[in-house]
Amino acid sequence: MIQATPVQVMDGADVRRAIRRIAHEISERHHGAENLVLIGIHTRGVPIAEGIARAISEFEDTHVPVGELDVGFYRDDLDHRPTTRLGRTLLPIDVTDETVVLVDDVLYTGRTIRAALDAISDLGRPAAVELAVLIDRGHRQLPIRADYVGKNLPTSLQERVTVRVEAMDREQGVWIERPQM
Amino acid sequence: MIAIHNARVLTPDGPIDTDLTVREGAVNSLSAGQAETHLDARGALVGPGFVDLHCHLREPGFEWKEDIRSGSKAAAAGGYTALVAMPNTNPAIDSGHLARFVADRGRAAGLVEVAPAGAITMGRTGTSLAHLDELFEAGVRIFTDDGVGVADAGLLRHAMEYLAERGGVVAQHAEDAGLARGGHMHEGVVSSRLGIRGLPSLAEEVMVARDLALVAHTGVRYHVMHVSSRGSIELVAGAKGAGLTVTAEVTPHHLSFDHSRVETMEPGFKMYPPLRTETDVTALGKALLNGTIDAVATDHAPHAPHECEVPFEEAPRGVIGLETAAAAVNTAIEPAPMTLFEKMSVTPALIAGLSGQGRWIEEGSPANLVIFDPDASWVPQGFVSKSQNSPFRGVKLRGKVMATIFCGRITYQALQ
Amino acid sequence: MKHLLSIADLDRAAIEGLLDLADHFTEVLERDIPKVPALRGMTVATLFFETSTRTRLSFEKAAKALSADVLNFNPSGSSLSKGESLKDTVLTVQAMGTDLMVVRHGAVGAPARVASWVDCPVINGGDGAHQHPTQALLDALTLRRRFGKLDGLRVAIVGDIRNSRVARSNIDAFTALGAAVTLVAPPTLLPLEIGSYPVSTSTELESILGDLDVIYLLRVQLERGSGPVLPSLPEYVARYGLDRRRFGLLGKEAVVMHPGPMNRGIEIASDVADDPRALITDQVSNGVATRMAVMFRLLTGKGQP
Numbered sequence: 001m002i003q004a005t006p007v008q009v010m011d012g013a014d015v016r017r018a019i020r021r022i023a024h025e026i027s028e029r030h031h032g033a034e035n036l037v038l039i040g041i042h043t044r045g046v047p048i049a050e051g052i053a054r055a056i057s058e059f060e061d062t063h064v065p066v067g068e069l070d071v072g073f074y075r076d077d078l079d080h081r082p083t084t085r086l087g088r089t090l091l092p093i094d095v096t097d098e099t100v101v102l103v104d105d106v107l108y109t110g111r112t113i114r115a116a117l118d119a120i121s122d123l124g125r126p127a128a129v130e131l132a133v134l135i136d137r138g139h140r141q142l143p144i145r146a147d148y149v150g151k152n153l154p155t156s157l158q159e160r161v162t163v164r165v166e167a168m169d170r171e172q173g174v175w176i177e178r179p180q181m
Numbered sequence: 182m183i184a185i186h187n188a189r190v191l192t193p194d195g196p197i198d199t200d201l202t203v204r205e206g207a208v209n210s211l212s213a214g215q216a217e218t219h220l221d222a223r224g225a226l227v228g229p230g231f232v233d234l235h236c237h238l239r240e241p242g243f244e245w246k247e248d249i250r251s252g253s254k255a256a257a258a259g260g261y262t263a264l265v266a267m268p269n270t271n272p273a274i275d276s277g278h279l280a281r282f283v284a285d286r287g288r289a290a291g292l293v294e295v296a297p298a299g300a301i302t303m304g305r306t307g308t309s310l311a312h313l314d315e316l317f318e319a320g321v322r323i324f325t326d327d328g329v330g331v332a333d334a335g336l337l338r339h340a341m342e343y344l345a346e347r348g349g350v351v352a353q354h355a356e357d358a359g360l361a362r363g364g365h366m367h368e369g370v371v372s373s374r375l376g377i378r379g380l381p382s383l384a385e386e387v388m389v390a391r392d393l394a395l396v397a398h399t400g401v402r403y404h405v406m407h408v409s410s411r412g413s414i415e416l417v418a419g420a421k422g423a424g425l426t427v428t429a430e431v432t433p434h435h436l437s438f439d440h441s442r443v444e445t446m447e448p449g450f451k452m453y454p455p456l457r458t459e460t461d462v463t464a465l466g467k468a469l470l471n472g473t474i475d476a477v478a479t480d481h482a483p484h485a486p487h488e489c490e491v492p493f494e495e496a497p498r499g500v501i502g503l504e505t506a507a508a509a510v511n512t513a514i515e516p517a518p519m520t521l522f523e524k525m526s527v528t529p530a531l532i533a534g535l536s537g538q539g540r541w542i543e544e545g546s547p548a549n550l551v552i553f554d555p556d557a558s559w560v561p562q563g564f565v566s567k568s569q570n571s572p573f574r575g576v577k578l579r580g581k582v583m584a585t586i587f588c589g590r591i592t593y594q595a596l597q
Numbered sequence: 598m599k600h601l602l603s604i605a606d607l608d609r610a611a612i613e614g615l616l617d618l619a620d621h622f623t624e625v626l627e628r629d630i631p632k633v634p635a636l637r638g639m640t641v642a643t644l645f646f647e648t649s650t651r652t653r654l655s656f657e658k659a660a661k662a663l664s665a666d667v668l669n670f671n672p673s674g675s676s677l678s679k680g681e682s683l684k685d686t687v688l689t690v691q692a693m694g695t696d697l698m699v700v701r702h703g704a705v706g707a708p709a710r711v712a713s714w715v716d717c718p719v720i721n722g723g724d725g726a727h728q729h730p731t732q733a734l735l736d737a738l739t740l741r742r743r744f745g746k747l748d749g750l751r752v753a754i755v756g757d758i759r760n761s762r763v764a765r766s767n768i769d770a771f772t773a774l775g776a777a778v779t780l781v782a783p784p785t786l787l788p789l790e791i792g793s794y795p796v797s798t799s800t801e802l803e804s805i806l807g808d809l810d811v812i813y814l815l816r817v818q819l820e821r822g823s824g825p826v827l828p829s830l831p832e833y834v835a836r837y838g839l840d841r842r843r844f845g846l847l848g849k850e851a852v853v854m855h856p857g858p859m860n861r862g863i864e865i866a867s868d869v870a871d872d873p874r875a876l877i878t879d880q881v882s883n884g885v886a887t888r889m890a891v892m893f894r895l896l897t898g899k900g901q902p
Contacts, residue, residue, distance in 0.1 A: 070621070072621075072635075073621075073625065073633035073634070073635040073663075073893075074633060074634060074635070075635075078635060078896075078897040078898065079897065086617075086618065086621050088621065088624060089621075089624055089625075118634065119633075122628065122630045122632070122633070123628060123629075123630075124629075368789060369789075369790060370790045370793045372789070373788045373789045373790045373791075373793070373794075374605075374765070374793070375705055375706075375727055376705055376725055376726030376727040376728075376760070376762060376765055377705045377725070377726075377727070379789065446705070446706030446709045446710060487682065490682065490683075490684045490710075490714075491682065491683060491684075491704075491710070492683065492702065492704035492705070492706050492707035492710050493704065493705060493706045493710075494704040494705055494706070494725065495704055
């Protein structure tokens with residue numbers, strides 16, 4: 001029998017610090033926060049994007065718009081995986097000529113991001129698209145890389161990474177489940 | 182010579198556990214004897230071969246569905262040693278030579294006694310009488326336009342008066358065309374929910390009621406085919422109570438299924454009369470057991486597979502039944518052995534006037550026999566008939582024909 | 598869920614799941630590029646053995662908005678009239694590489710038969726007087742958007758209910774979602790065994806107008822040949838037609854629906870049909886999103902029950 005014992009690798013405070021650091025990196029790279037729009041990928045990318053926007057507004061005099069994107073209709077594995085609950089797609093502004101920063105909780109194979117890029121290109125023509133993730137766990141199957149990473153977390157394929165955020169769950173943090181025989 | 186061992190033999194005095202020998206087409210003795218062939222009945226019932234008052238052999242004219250030979254094979258597999266073949270062939274059996282043709286083909290196949298029924302009207306068109314005398318001379322005793330009812334009461338009266346005098350039986354397919362028009366299944370809760378035009382019990386009852394008045398007037402022997410509703414049962418009971426010479430039959434499928442089966446939309450559940458309500462099904466079983474309904478008749482109606490692979494409303498009416506009849510009746514109403522054979526062999530033989538059939542077994546009785554194990558379980562999957570349109574496919578049944586003997590020869594065998 | 602053949606096969610949760618999915622597709626249809634690649638590379642075949650342009654176009658639009666390819670089988674002038682059986686026709690279409698079939702047929706149960714012969718999912722696009730499931734779903738979606746929910750909603754369905762597959766599907770869908778349904782028709786056009794239906798009935802239209810949230814008008818089916826059971830057309834219009842005066846008897850928030858195509862001046866007055874409280878065009882646009890939801894549900898997530 002496989003028993004999974006989750007090991008916490010980031011607590012709530014760690015997550016907050018990572019989000020704040022990412023917010024600083026974004027505004028540093030773009031010399032401020034003009035013409036930026038953060039788009040969170042459902043489900044937990046959305047509250048993380050909102051967290052980044054809130055952090056930016058604390059030290060820049062800008063309110064960065066935040067959107068939501070569901071990539072359920074763009075996935076390449078619709079045949080095999082059960083259709084999880086769909087979230088809505090809601091863009092606060094037209095993304096054409098803006099710099100879009102996609103935000104997700106975990107970067108893994110890269111397929112979700114590929115789907116998000118397809119979705120974005122159907123929704124407009126941004127000037128540039130960047131990627132911010134809380135966790136990069138490796139094992140990319142496509143040539144996708146994140147511009148901003150909260151924490152690099154090398155994992156094995158059997159492990160499972162769980163992210164929880166205060167805005168949605170009762171707690172906040174990152175856990176790895178390591179299966180044991 | 183055939184010896185049957187370990188049999189429960191149905192004699193005029195009831196079931197007796199004994200052996201039996203058959204010789205030169207007759208029952209030689211109720212004991213073991215010298216024989217070339219030995220059958221071990223293992224306690225199964227041995228009784229008179231079943232007699233079907235109502236089956237469609239489709240020859241001449243519809244041989245892709247069935248013919249007299251394949252129908253005879255199916256009959257033998259179902260334990261039948263005699264069949265009354267319905268006249269709705271092409272051409273219809275409305276003249277003597279056509280009746281002789283059917284009987285000859287039956288003899289040539291040599292597996293079962295085929296007694297042709299004759300039409301009441303020429304071509305079964307309901308406009309003028311068929312050659313009733315010719316048919317009678319050719320041996321026909323049961324007259325019916327089966328497939329349709331005789332609508333013209335004046336014409337039916339003449340036929341009844343004629344046949345009352347000669348001694349034939351008028352058998353009616355009771356279906357009032359106006360009330361039945363456009364209907365595909367029983368008019369009730371299920372047809373309403375499915376949006377299928379229904380065929381009410383009234384269509385049958387109205388014609389039976391009318392006919393019984395004519396029977397009272399003419400005194401003819403009258404037989405109601407495939408009774409399906411409580412209303413019809415009551416009419417028949419009333420007529421018998423009034424002393425009219427009325428008999429009635431019911432099919433195994435009407436004893437087994439109600440209209441909820443149609444929700445599967447499979448044409449295997451489409452027939453006339455349609456399957457009706459649970460209450461009707463229960464009433465039919467009771468009526469058979471208490472004698473209001475006299476006999477079981479299969480209304481074996483083969484339709485080729487490609488004809489049945491269509492939407493329900495477009496499917497032809499009718500299902501096969503020879504091979505599953507006894508098992509179905511046994512499963513549905515669990516009759517005592519003598520009762521089962523009374524309803525499936527003895528009484529049908531009397532109604533059809535077949536003197537060599539339906540006789541309880543004793544020394545000298547004709548060797549038209551069936552070995553039937555009432556406890557064997559089986560599930561019908563494929564059928565000997567050319568057609569496969571059976572509502573019993575995949576249905577677990579209790580009771581199985583183990584062997585059939587016709588004129589002293591084994592025509593079917595499932596025993597080791 | 599392998600096929601969608603009848604609303605009676607769906608429970609409340611399944612219906613609501615499809616409506617939720619349809620909401621997502623409404624958002625997709627409002628984009629500049631109203632298309633997603635979810636069914637790219639798949640082929641949807643429409644087999645309409647009964648003529649209908651609007652429903653078939655709606656299914657076609659839905660399939661294309663999901664990036665599927667569409668094959669339209671048109672029975673007139675086809676081999677079917679040369680005697681090819683229904684079974685052979687659908688097997689031929691399947692052999693060309695079909696991932697989903699939408700079947701409309703005049704015989705009850707035909708889509709179910711097709712489903713037993715082919716490997717792919719089948720959507721019932723309307724079978725005889727039996728069911729028209731996607732119509733009921735889009736109608737339910739329309740009401741949910743207008744009123745928030747259907748629980749307690751007072752709905753009247755008016756017209757030839759006995760012969761209407763739209764009515765049968767709607768009765769199933771609306772009652773499953775908690776609405777109170779009343780059927781209004783002359784006695785010969787109400788379903789038989791009406792006591793077995795979870796509805797009320799009335800043979801008089803005017804008496805109930807004031808207590809309705811929704812009046813759903815069925816098309817008078819002149820082409821189905823109701824024969825002697827239908828009173829004369831002027832008589833029908835006089836008793837059951839929704840004219841301006843009767844429209845005025847409805848509550849201020851009550852809405853009018855119709856599955857289309859409308860016989861203006863018969864079951865519905867022309868100016869009533871154009872009133873903002875008549876939701877007919879909403880029904881049509883909701884139809885595409887609804888059909889997208891059904892196709893998406895049937896063709897993806899095979900792991901899903």
